[in-house]
Amino acid sequence: MAADCEAWLNSNPVEVDNGSDSFVSEDENNGGALTANKNISNEINGNWLLSSSSSIHEARLKAKAKRRLRKNSSRDSGRGDSLSDNGDLVRGTSVAPTSPKSKLLDRRSRLGKGRGLPKKGGAGGKGVWGRSGEVYEPEHVDEKDPNYDEAQENCVYETVVPPLDERDFEKTVTPIVQExxxxxxTNEVAELLADxxxxxxxxxxxxxxxxxxxxxxxxxRELTSRLLADLCxxxxxxxxxxxxxxxxxxxxxxLVLDTPGAPQLMGQFIARAVRxxxxxxxYIEGYKGRVGCEYxxxxxxRAAVLLKMSKGGVRIDNQWGAGGGQRPVTQLVKEMNLLLKEYILSGDSKExxxxxxxxxxxHFHHEFVYEAIVMVLESKGEKTFKMVLQLFKSLSVSSIITVDQMRRGYERVYMDIAEINIDVPRxxxxxxxxxxxxxxxxxIDVKLRDLCPCRGRKRFVSEGDGGVIKTES
Known part of the structure; x- marks a missing residue:
């Protein structure tokens, strides 16, 4: 095809002005187009051919300049100069980017640096641990590193808690003991002290x-003795x-200034600790002959006497006694009865x-109220009656026995009065x-007073009843 074109051009020479620039005006361009149309004499494979080689060279120059300007216009994103469809230079026109999608998905550096590869091999970014399936090997220490230190190879890092001094000791341990x-x-105290x-x-x-x-x-004190035994x-x-x-x-x-009975209590602590x-x-024998303080x-x-009594069968395990919630009910009832009897004999309400x-x-004071009222019902004379009323008055004023416990004690007597009446007719x-x-x-209040049960009077049938008692409605 190229040989046919060259033969046709040789047979149809066309005069072209070689001194013209690659960029021509619109008239010259139109004129050139008319001249080219005049010199066209044939069409080969649907392509129009110019009449001379100089025209082909000129067209190539124009096409090259047009491609160069088009490339610059795409980089400037519409700023600057561009070419029209005819290849003319157009100034001040804004041309949209030819391929925004390719710019958006381009992973190459925008600064024009780098090799155009994805960032960090596709495994980088904030909050990313690395490629999936990647296993990190232990880092080897470089002995040639100027910061290398042989002493750091066998280092073990641990959390160190500074020891407590005298000032912080009491502030820290006192709340633990009070809680x-x-x-x-005791296990919770041991864990807190271990930390x-x-x-x-x-x-x-x-x-x-x-x-x-x-x-x-x-x-x-009983809890303290147990704590010392468990902490040892x-x-x-x-x-x-x-x-x-x-x-x-x-x-x-x-210690005696704050607690007058401190020597006896301390002797009990020592005896319990030995036990x-x-x-x-x-331990006690080590102090013989070198004690100057009377306390x-x-x-x-006191400790020596308690230890000798323990050998005779007396237990020191519960020398302090157990708390109210740990004592059996029968023991509490017995102690309350003893308390009431001592009060009737001494008359000391404070004691x-x-x-x-x-x-x-x-929570068990209602039993004390119940036992006191029963004692009044079973007693003879006015002494117990008046002394129990005075004791109730002082206990209610001092709020040692609450209103609820007082009420429950009276209500229990109301419920059991029928059985009590069997032994006490009055x-x-x-x-x-x-x-x-x-x-x-x-x-007590009015409501509790009105709840007090009363026994109806016996009424007999008049004349000839024979001692028959009328049934009560």
């Missing part, structure tokens, strides 16, 4: 617990216990209040008088 008095769980770095202050734990228990109740082994050792009790014996003159095998049996001597004598508090059973009459006096002294 233990409420829940009574602390006690260091040299480890022997101060028993002395702090005992000093707090001296000012607390008997049930708290997991947290403390026997030498720590001995150091702690030695410190307590030295501080007895100061629980957290102190050696020779220390009294504490050691009765203190003894009732020491029982530590505020029980209904005495109860009505006692309830009325209680209402007048503001011990």
């Amino acid at each position: 233990y008095f409420e829940h009574g769980d 602390l770095n006690l260091g040299p202050m480890r022997s101060e734990v028993p002395s702090l617990a005992v000093s707090l228990a001296l000012e607390a109740k008997a049930s708290h 082994g997991p947290v403390l050792i026997r030498s720590d216990m001995e150091k702690s009790f030695d410190k307590l014996l030295r501080e007895l003159p100061d 629980d095998q957290i102190l050696s049996k020779s 220390t001597r009294a504490a050691l004598d 009765a209040e203190r003894c009732l508090k020491d029982l530590e059973v505020p 029980a209904y009459f005495i109860l009505e008088q006692f309830v009325e006096k209680s209402f007048n002294m503001a011990i």
Whole structure:
């Protein structure tokens, strides 16, 4: 085909001005087009051919310039110059990007740098761990690294808790012991103390617990003795216990100022500790002949006496007594009856209040009210009647017995009055008088007074009834 075109051009020469520029005006372009149309004499395979080689060269130059300008216009995204469809230079026109989709999905660097590969092999980005299935091998230490240190190869990093000093010890351990008095769980205390770095202050734990228990109740002292027995082994050792009790014996003159019975209580703690095998049996004997303080001597004598009594069959395990919630009901009822009998004999209401508090059973005070009223019904004379009313008055004013417990005690008597009347024929009459006096002294309210049961009078049939009693409706 190229040979035919060349033969045709040679046979039809066309004159062309070689001095014209590649960029011509519109008239010259039109003129050239007319000249080209005149020189066209044939069509080969549907393609129009120019009449001279110079025209072909000129067309190639125009096409090349047009492609160059079109490429520049696509880079400038419509800014600058562009060519029209005829190849003319057009200024100030905005041409939209030819392929925005290709620009949007292009993963090559926008700065023109890089090799055009995806970022980090397709596994990078924020929050990405790496390629799926990639296994990281342990990093090998480079011995040629200038920051390499041989001592760092066998390093083990651990969380270090600084040891407690004297200032922080009491602030940290005191709340733990006080909370233990409420829940009574020795395992929780052992876990909390194990998390602390006690260091040299480890022997101060028993002395702090005992000093707090001296000012607390008997049930708290029992809990303290159990705590010391459970801590010896997991947290403390026997030498720590001995150091702690030695410190307590030295501080007895100061402890007596706050707790007058501290020497006797300390002797009970020592005897219980020896019994629980957290102190050696020779601990008391080690103080013989070298005790100058009278309080220390009294504490050691008390401990020695208790240990001798334990050999004779007396148990020291429950020397402090158990808390109200841990005691059997029969034992509580027995102690309340003893308390009432002592009060009737002594008439000391303050002592009765203190003894009732020491029982530590505020939820069981209705039993105390019940037993007191039954004692009044079974008694003879006015002494018990008046003394129980005075005791109820003082207990209600001081709120030792709450209104609810007082009400429950009276209601229990109301329910059992029929059975009590079997043994005490005048029980209904005495109860009505006692309830009325209680209402007048503001011990009970009107509703509780109106609930008091009363026994109806017996009515006989007139003349000839033969002693028959009328049935009550």
